[in-house]
Amino acid sequence: MNATDLAQARKRPAPPTKDADGDADPAAGRTMTRLLRPHLRSFAAVVVLQVIGAVAGLAPLLAVAELGRILLSPGPADRGHVWMVVITGAAGLFVRLLFTAAASGLGHVLDGQVQLALRRQLAARLGHVPIGWFSRRRTGELAKVVGEDVSAVHPFIAHAPGELVAAFVVPPASLVYLFTIDWWLTLITLIPVAMAVALVPLLMLPARAREQEEFDAAMGRIVSSVVEFVQGIAVVKAFGGSERAHRAFLTAADDFVGIFFTWVRGMSLVAAGMQLALSPPFVLLVVLIGGAALITSGSLAPADLLPFLLLGLELTAPVAALGHGFDDMTAAGRAVRRIKEVLDVRALPEPAQPVTPQGHRVELRGVRFGYEDDREVLRGIDLVLEPGTVTAIVGPSGSGKSTLVRLLPRFFDPTHGSVLLGGVDLREIGSRELYRTVSFVFQDVRLLRASVADNIALAVPRADRDEVIRAARLAGIHDRVLGLPRGYDTILGEEAELSGGEAQRVSLARALLADAPVLVLDEATSFADPQTEQAVRRALATLDGDRTILVIAHRLETVADADTVVVLENGSIVEHGKPADLLEQDGKFAAFWRSHRTAITGEIAPHGAVRQGDEPR
Numbered sequence: 001m002n003a004t005d006l007a008q009a010r011k012r013p014a015p016p017t018k019d020a021d022g023d024a025d026p027a028a029g030r031t032m033t034r035l036l037r038p039h040l041r042s043f044a045a046v047v048v049l050q051v052i053g054a055v056a057g058l059a060p061l062l063a064v065a066e067l068g069r070i071l072l073s074p075g076p077a078d079r080g081h082v083w084m085v086v087i088t089g090a091a092g093l094f095v096r097l098l099f100t101a102a103a104s105g106l107g108h109v110l111d112g113q114v115q116l117a118l119r120r121q122l123a124a125r126l127g128h129v130p131i132g133w134f135s136r137r138r139t140g141e142l143a144k145v146v147g148e149d150v151s152a153v154h155p156f157i158a159h160a161p162g163e164l165v166a167a168f169v170v171p172p173a174s175l176v177y178l179f180t181i182d183w184w185l186t187l188i189t190l191i192p193v194a195m196a197v198a199l200v201p202l203l204m205l206p207a208r209a210r211e212q213e214e215f216d217a218a219m220g221r222i223v224s225s226v227v228e229f230v231q232g233i234a235v236v237k238a239f240g241g242s243e244r245a246h247r248a249f250l251t252a253a254d255d256f257v258g259i260f261f262t263w264v265r266g267m268s269l270v271a272a273g274m275q276l277a278l279s280p281p282f283v284l285l286v287v288l289i290g291g292a293a294l295i296t297s298g299s300l301a302p303a304d305l306l307p308f309l310l311l312g313l314e315l316t317a318p319v320a321a322l323g324h325g326f327d328d329m330t331a332a333g334r335a336v337r338r339i340k341e342v343l344d345v346r347a348l349p350e351p352a353q354p355v356t357p358q359g360h361r362v363e364l365r366g367v368r369f370g371y372e373d374d375r376e377v378l379r380g381i382d383l384v385l386e387p388g389t390v391t392a393i394v395g396p397s398g399s400g401k402s403t404l405v406r407l408l409p410r411f412f413d414p415t416h417g418s419v420l421l422g423g424v425d426l427r428e429i430g431s432r433e434l435y436r437t438v439s440f441v442f443q444d445v446r447l448l449r450a451s452v453a454d455n456i457a458l459a460v461p462r463a464d465r466d467e468v469i470r471a472a473r474l475a476g477i478h479d480r481v482l483g484l485p486r487g488y489d490t491i492l493g494e495e496a497e498l499s500g501g502e503a504q505r506v507s508l509a510r511a512l513l514a515d516a517p518v519l520v521l522d523e524a525t526s527f528a529d530p531q532t533e534q535a536v537r538r539a540l541a542t543l544d545g546d547r548t549i550l551v552i553a554h555r556l557e558t559v560a561d562a563d564t565v566v567v568l569e570n571g572s573i574v575e576h577g578k579p580a581d582l583l584e585q586d587g588k589f590a591a592f593w594r595s596h597r598t599a600i601t602g603e604i605a606p607h608g609a610v611r612q613g614d615e616p617r
């Protein structure tokens, strides 16, 4: 193991945070054992095949050494003995090839099975975690766990056992043979290995651990400064701050260079010492010097030196491989720990005996919720959404509007209180039933890499083209779709990219086609464009009168059209009622109304109170 190897070993997992201390994480070990349990027989078979292959691999070496001794010894050689040694060596070579190939084949098949099982478990778990959990994770992080981290178990399963087995089996077997020839020279041959082993504690000094942590942290700072720089590049350029942002990266890079040198200085001397001790020239030199001394003193026959020269090298190679095997295992350990974090996410409990909701009246009873234990975002919400009504939620940024509406499609469960649909707690309704009843259009629209038609018909795969087109027309996206290269068959993300507003209209068409009796909608702010606004208004107006609609309203028109307005502030409902009544009360809602009206031209008011020609609801 040299400094470059060490750097490579550190670089492979590229952790943005320090996690060197997690190498021997028992939880990761348990996860690995649990994963391997169904495959224990195969895993044991791989190890046994490798042991046999490794031991058989000694036979050709021993045969060459033995041949040398026979042929170099004074007097005529015994032909029968010579042939037996040759055949034994050849047979050993054959067995080694056969068993190593079988072990490698089986190891790789096993590795494929374990990776498949892991990815299936991850997929199954991701299918059951609360949808809200995804909003806190970056797609890239999850992709890394499912892709890279699962692949990181490959060396552990397919290679590390072989390397470790070779390291533990070959040296003892060689030593037994060498001891039978000359124990003094055997001890001398062991000097290089003993030197390398003596250096290992120096790699584990507290100073090294500190340097390792600083190395990880510095690497993390570089990674995050690059990510921040790249993510914010548009803003940085537009506001002329590129020099400052660049400086943050340069500072992180400068820091890293300093820390890297300290780290390498600490590691490199030790690593170089180990590499020298285990290098073939050094081993040969030690054996030759020791052998020459014993031969000149008459205690060793010259022919007996040959086995030591051959097997001396075989003693050190597995020790060096042990380092790589250890690196592979620790990298796999770190990956398994990240996989375990995902597997351990609490699934949204499915009811054992699902209850069917009676109707689609929605009621929030004493609902409290916080993303973190010590900070409540919703503080006791009591609200009834009657079928056939539109309820608009307004309130300052951060007041909890998105959080509240996300409880309806069960992105999260409330920490206290309950959300009832048709008189049944959402926790008692099966998820299929729930998603048949509640559909939603949020601002963070996710379109699939699939055709426009498939994206719209996601909830109703059997919908025919006419139904898809009707929904698209209602959502105001039909004309745009006709302009795409292959119309409704255009693959999004491949053949065409949609703007934010267009994507939201596709998502609206999806919700309209799903035709769910409860619709939760976050009116666009980020992708606000006149067509999307119109589409949302038209959709709300044309939906049949029995729906329960909850909308986060950012526009006065939507609020004016709503039956009920809920004003949320700091996680509590501070006003609740008909828009016209609330205006008359001249409280928070009236203030919200006035502040928004100053931003637009023309007279707009709820229920015809102000706007001329608008029918009161």
Ligand SMILES: Nc1ncnc2c1ncn2[C@@H]1O[C@H](COP(=O)(O)OP(=O)(O)OP(=O)(O)O)[C@@H](O)[C@H]1O
Residues within 6 Å of the ligand: 135, 136, 371, 372, 377, 395, 396, 397, 398, 399, 400, 401, 402, 403, 404
């Ligand atoms: N996934 C999350 N994890 C932790 N905290 C969150 C998460 N989502 C929102 N919050 C916090 O919860 C509070 C309420 O956020 P929420 O998005 O519900 O407010 P909002 O009224 O919809 O705001 P806006 O109008 O700006 O969208 C905020 O303080 C926010 O920081």
